Amino acid sequence: METYHDNWNACLLFRNKQLTKQLKEYQNASVLAECSSSLLVSLGQLLRLHQNPSYGIIREETEWTNLFTVIDMFYGGCLSEQLSSYGLSMQELKVCYLISARLGNKAIAVLFNITPCSVLKAKQRIKGKLTLSAADCLDKYIQQY
Numbered sequence: 001m002e003t004y005h006d007n008w009n010a011c012l013l014f015r016n017k018q019l020t021k022q023l024k025e026y027q028n029a030s031v032l033a034e035c036s037s038s039l040l041v042s043l044g045q046l047l048r049l050h051q052n053p054s055y056g057i058i059r060e061e062t063e064w065t066n067l068f069t070v071i072d073m074f075y076g077g078c079l080s081e082q083l084s085s086y087g088l089s090m091q092e093l094k095v096c097y098l099i100s101a102r103l104g105n106k107a108i109a110v111l112f113n114i115t116p117c118s119v120l121k122a123k124q125r126i127k128g129k130l131t132l133s134a135a136d137c138l139d140k141y142i143q144q145y
Helices: 002-033 037-051 061-077 080-085 088-098 105-112 116-129 138-143
Strands: none
Touching: 037 061, 037 105, 037 116, 061 080, 080 088, 088 105, 088 116, 088 138, 105 116, 116 138
16 A cells, blocks of 8 residues: 555656646746747847857847846846845846856857956956855856845
């Protein structure tokens, strides 16, 4: 009888995971259905950043604002509000958003037309402003928001 209950619990847990995943996909799809055309453009830009980053994908501040909105929708929270008290510059906030979107140093460097070493230095400055220790990982810290 014990094995039957264990198997039943395992089946229920598996089905719960499936339904949770389907619900998340449905929520993402419903968010997209309500998006404006500018947010859909930003979604395309985010996809390009992941697949083939290049300098100049995002040119204007309004495009950055829309990209922030898309990243907040897909990666959770409102990062700009959560980081507002740390006095980050707009460039540092952009780096944080790109980290939140799980972009690597090379992709960020290509987007800003800088070296990956410059991205590391920028991350170190951000860590200082966020009062993180040297042992803390900025990427994990930002992605947990």
